[in-house]
Amino acid sequence: MKIFYLVLLFQASLQLECDKEITAHVGGEFILKCKYGINHFLYSKKYWCRGPSRSNCEIVADSENSRNTHRSQVIDLNRRGLFVKVTNLRFDDAGAYWVGIDKIYADIMTQVKVIITEVPVSKPRLWPLSSLVDRPTCWGKSVTLRCGCAKGTGVRYAWYQHIDRKDFLLHKSSDLYLHCGAVQKDCSYFCIGSNDISSEKSELISVQVLMPANSSCIYVVNIQGQPIYDCADRMSTTTVTTPTLTSCLVIMNISDNTRNQSLQLNETTQGFFFIRSLTGLPLWYILLRWSSFLALLIIICTAVKCTRRRYKKYANQKKNIHCRRIYHACQ
Structure with a gap:
């Protein structure tokens, strides 16, 4: 009996050839291509069935479109081959399947293992x-x-x-x-x-x-x-914020005519030139800016004063010359 079964499998492998295993991603699809003996089974019905064995196999789709579903199709293109297409794959689609050809007494069948995996991740x-x-x-x-x-x-x-x-x-x-x-x-x-x-x-x-x-x-x-x-x-x-004020106690002895007394002076040290004003600018920068402005103002005032003096001197000279001319004219 085992020998007879092996002979049938050998004859089936010669008359119908398909991939033994196919892997696809969930949500995707796969197309299984098979070859069969055109001279003997050109007009025979081909089918795609699911089950653990030849005798226990439920037909999912066939080439005559009598049992095709919206996800599974069996397409017979004659000399170009036999194709099984399954779309919108799910994890429960994985398992053992069979591709079969109707034949009197015993169908020609070959087993196909379907593996459904996750979709590979892309770079995050x-x-x-x-x-x-x-x-x-x-x-x-x-x-x-x-x-x-x-x-x-x-x-x-x-x-x-x-x-x-x-x-x-x-x-x-x-x-x-x-x-x-x-x-x-x-x-x-x-x-x-x-x-x-x-x-x-x-x-x-x-x-x-x-x-x-x-x-x-x-x-x-x-x-x-x-x-x-x-x-x-x-x-x-x-x-550049206002430095933390650091205080130190300096004890100084002050001599008086009547008595000596010690005074504790609270001296505050701070980075004076890096203190920031309310505007957020360092104090040294503000002082420099105002000093420049004051110097410029002094220069302008001096120039104006000198100009006025020159103008006044020139006016006096002109007036004297005019008076002299009048005096000579009168003589």
Whole structure:
């Protein structure tokens, strides 16, 4: 009996040839091409059935369109071959199938194994949920970054921190929440999207810490494809601030005619030339500007005064000459 079964399989393999295994992605489609003996089975019905064995197989579609579904088709193109097309694949479509040809006494059948896998993930793209054009990080505000793959099914996301040439897993999520407490020093972040069959890594996000959280919390986030910005103006108004006034007690002995007494003088030291006024400019700059203005004003006043003197002297000379002419004329 086993020998007879093997002979039937051998004859079937000669009369009907198909791929033994086909792999496709969920949501996609596949087309299985087969060859068969045109001289013997040109007008025979061909079918596509599902089941673990020849005797236990449920016909899904056939070449006469009597059992074709909206997802499965059997297309007989005669000499060009026999095609089985299945679309909109689902995970439950995986399993054992058979391609068969109607024949008296015993059909010609060959088994095909269908494997359905996840769609491979594409390279993750990174973007902020709020715009970076307003530079919120320059004022220590938090930023949420999102990781997403344009292609892929069943994608799982994980965020990593790259620091000191090492990668550390932060959490498994599509979002990364950056805030002053989490950003301590310069580092990079990246996201990995993966499923059961593939894995892809995103571009690096560069985070530069200009001032730590215990100061004013200023940091810059650079993402490829996003606007590039800096916090130079914020740094210029933050780094040169009014220095902390430091007080020291200096004890001075003052001699009097009647008695000696010790006085405690509270001396305040501060960077005078770096004190900022209400306008945010250093005091030395304001003094220099007003001094220049005052010098220019003095020069202008002097020039005007000299001009008036010259004009007055010239007028007196002209008047004297006129008087002399009149005097000579009278003589």
